[in-house]
Amino acid sequence: MKPYKWRLYADNNIEQEIVEHLRGKDKMDVLWVRDDPKLRCQQDDSFHYKKARELGRYLLTHDEDFWNDRQYPLRTSPGLIILPKNEGAMAKHFPQLLLKLMDEYNPTGEALYLDEIKVRLTWESITIKTIDHDTQKKTTETWTWKDLGLKG
Numbered sequence: 001m002k003p004y005k006w007r008l009y010a011d012n013n014i015e016q017e018i019v020e021h022l023r024g025k026d027k028m029d030v031l032w033v034r035d036d037p038k039l040r041c042q043q044d045d046s047f048h049y050k051k052a053r054e055l056g057r058y059l060l061t062h063d064e065d066f067w068n069d070r071q072y073p074l075r076t077s078p079g080l081i082i083l084p085k086n087e088g089a090m091a092k093h094f095p096q097l098l099l100k101l102m103d104e105y106n107p108t109g110e111a112l113y114l115d116e117i118k119v120r121l122t123w124e125s126i127t128i129k130t131i132d133h134d135t136q137k138k139t140t141e142t143w144t145w146k147d148l149g150l151k152g
Contacts, residue, residue, distance in 0.1 A: 006028045006058070007029045007031075007055075007056060007057045008022065008028055008029065008030045008057055008058050008059075008060045009031050009033070009048070009051065009055060009057035009058065009059050009060065009078070010022075010030055010031070010032045010033060010061075011033050011045075011048050011060065011061045011063065012033050012034060012040070012043075012048075013061060013085075014032065014061065014062065014083070018060075018083070019032045030060075031055065031057060033048065039051070045065060045066065045072075048061075049066065049072055049076075049078065049080075050076075050078075052078035052079075053076065053078030053115065056078075057078065058078060058079035058080070058081055059077075059078050059079065059080050059081065061080070061081070061082055061083070062082065062083055062084070062085045063082070064082060066080050066082060066118070067080075067118060067129075069129075069138070074117075074118060074129060074130070074131060074138060075116055076116075077114075077115060077116050077117060077118055078114075078115055079114025079115050079117055080117070080118040080119065081114075081119045082118070082119065082120040082121065084123060116130060116131050117130045123145075124144060124145070125142050125143060125144045125145065126142065126143050126145070127141070128140070
């Protein structure tokens with residue numbers, strides 16, 4: 001089975017250090033807004049939220065506004081991953097999280113689609129918001145890094 005290559009859409013506020021780390025060591029497919037003049041000139045968050053979904057990429061950001069489901073509905077989420085601000089070191093933990101998500105949320109081994117899912121990382125925990133497919137209700141789960149065996 002060919003390993004799944006994560007497709008990310010890094011918005012303007014994601015640091016170059018994070019993008020380079022994900023592209024280099026972790027070999028992820030990262031479209032960085034700053035690299036594309038057409039995308040770079042767009043400052044509207046809703047544009048990037050929609051564009052990431054249109055391109056089939058997970059939106060990687062520091063912008064906590066995206067966590068607001070009234071402003072950015074969970075049902076239209078492209079797959080949102082919020083990293084802590086000014087924490088380039090989080091990039092080394094990020095691939096571990098993605099692998100853990102594949103194991104926990106995707107037992108098939110096929111490509112994992114995070115649309116209609118929001119993930120927020122902090123140095124203490126990982127919070128995942130999603131819609132339960134059986135009940136159609138929003139669910140929120142939080143785990144500490146230690147709970148997941150990713151940080152000791």
